[in-house]
Amino acid sequence: MKLFNFHKNTFKHGIHPPEFKDDTKDLPIRQFSFAPVYILPLSQHIGQPAELVVREGQEVARGQLLAKANGYMSVPLHAPVSGIIQKIKPVPTVGGKMSEGIYLEAFPYSGQEVAEGTPIHYDADKSDILQGIQQAGIVGLGGAAFPTHVKLKVPEDKTCDVLLLNGVECEPFLTTDHRVMLEQAEDIFMGIRYLLKATGANECIIGIEANKKNAAKHLESLLPEDLPISVKVVPVKYPQGAEKMLITSVLDIEVPSGGLPIDVGVVVVNVATTAEIGRLLPRGQGIQERVVTITGPGVKKKGNYLIPIGTPLRFVLEEVGVSNDISEVYLGGPMMGVSVSNLDIPIVKGTSGIVVFTKNEVKVNDRVFACIKCGSCVDACPISLNPSKMGLLAKAESYDQMAEDCNLMDCFECGSCSYVCPSNIPLVQRFRIAKSIVRKRKAKIHA
């Protein structure tokens, strides 16, 4: 027994950026208009790109398989709309790179109904459920786009005690998970049935930040009596949506450095992903759309929209209207999202938000001062690294020392250090570079 329990339902350190969620948190999810042409990269997930099963000129129905999973670390791709395959050629993606993909021209007058396939019941075999999740093309909708079935597969020598649902949504501006929890409770609970069976967990906890108390109350009031689910409200703090941070907040356990949540008997799944599983598997369908928050000072019709996957960003912005002085567009939230150089990229499965900044918000004063060792970054780092020291080492290009002495590889790039740094030192940016160099060097050694 612990003599003192200092556990305060949260992890150490972290930051409190302004939330900016008021604009969209009360707006119900609305169906977005259909675009004339869809852009569908075959790789919308971490892992092998999906493998094409259609040809140019072929007519496809909404929900039809376009590309099948190419191995274990891959998920299939389904048609987001009924239409005709216009072209099969590389498409632009968010990083600026081209990636193998499909242009799908939508039939303008199609009803866009989705045919139901072979349903999978939540009492089915573990492996059938995992396969069903893979076949539905489901990846983590929180933004990482990691194939969900891979995450749910508990290794032989480990057991999953707790299924932890991530309803934290700690990124400023984003409200998709909030709306999903308010509007799709039944889908979430159905999803939990599948997930409990798939992981073998005997308990499910839904972790929600205190700025979404209405969602927590709503879910609590609807809890099915036959399921071991509880809702836990945790204090608002960034980056609590990171798996390991959420585990510490809810369960007061630390995941070992370099380890995975399953090492402490936990599997973490995002609530929107869970809702999608609960909606698609009983119907035997694949994922065709997702909820996206479109917001930011540069957007006219802010809101939470159900957008078909593959909708071009340009079409989205034209539909919602943007002000004349837009300056930056981010996919994802402003803390970890990616700024976009090209508007002819599509909404993909991992796109949780579109944030548009005008010239006013974009930082003009980016003069970099020397590190004054103020310690703000040390007090901000959720995993207690020493970003100040690592920043100096990175500047000196001592990447190996960063990895060996400073636990560089534990950094999950939340950006808290850069957020607080008074000297504007691009800390997390340096760590990203350092991590990729260290990874390359290691690969070389092992090759």
Add this chain to the structure above:
Amino acid sequence: MLSKTLHISTSPHLTKGVTTDVIMKNVVYALLPAALFSVYVFGISALLTIGMSVASCVFTEHLLCKVTNKDTTIDDYSATITGLLLGLTLPPIFPLWMTMVGGVIAIGLGKFLFGGLGYNVFNPALVGRAVLQAAFPVAITTWYPALLDNRFTSVPSSLFTVPLLQPVFDGSSGATPLSAFKFDHVAVETSDLFLGFVGGSTGETSVVFILLGGIYLIYKGMMNWRIPLSILSSAFIFSGILYMIQPEVYPTPWFTLCSGGLMLGAMFMATDMVGSPITSLGVCIYGCFIGILVVVIRIWGGLPEGVMYAILLANALSPQIDRWIQPKVYGTSKSKKS
């Protein structure tokens, strides 16, 4: 529509917005009450001393940047702070040319030689003062009484001593409470010390105004409160123990806290972010080291005051503290699953 070029940056796309120059500017604001009060107590001589100190620090920084072909860094206000701090630690009777030498040394030797802001090991103002103490031991320990009637009309002639000549101090120079206690065993009322109506360095005297500035910075989140707290509490406890053992020999702990440069040092010099450790535990060790060392030097050392040396030694120790005490990385301890 939507054909314009977009700005690209890497995440995070938000920042807290408190930049280094803003922090430094606020430190300047926080020092102003103590500086203005010293002008009230010591008159024009304090104004001249502080003004000369700030001017020589800022000018030296600007000149060195020009000479080395760098963009000038005087707009980050760190040189202004150094100047203010140095001025506040000098006696109001100190010859101006010596003050200027101190300013040049503080910036040149204490800061620029190490690479400028962020790279200096020692607090530049204290480096300047330490050199002055070594070079001009008489001048820097010749004090001037507070609240003289003619303090706004006449200036002690020693201020205008011609460079390289020995200053001549007039008859009104006096002792500080600390030296009075150390050498003559005369104790000054703690309330006078607290309010600052005593002789001493220009800005070290008023505990109230230094505290006000410090509290302002702590409130703004621009100062690590652990540093002054650990310095003051360790000095208080240590001198309290000594006082309890032999009250007739040792000063009261309140006297220790309120006299000399302890308050200014604890609030504004030891808290210099560059010279102090980076972790919370590290700054507490650093603070206790200073607090205890101040009492040791004051009681057993040859000088009545020990704050400057204590902080300089702690500055030297701080990189080592940072090496010993690293934050405990998440997930590296044995899982505390229970």
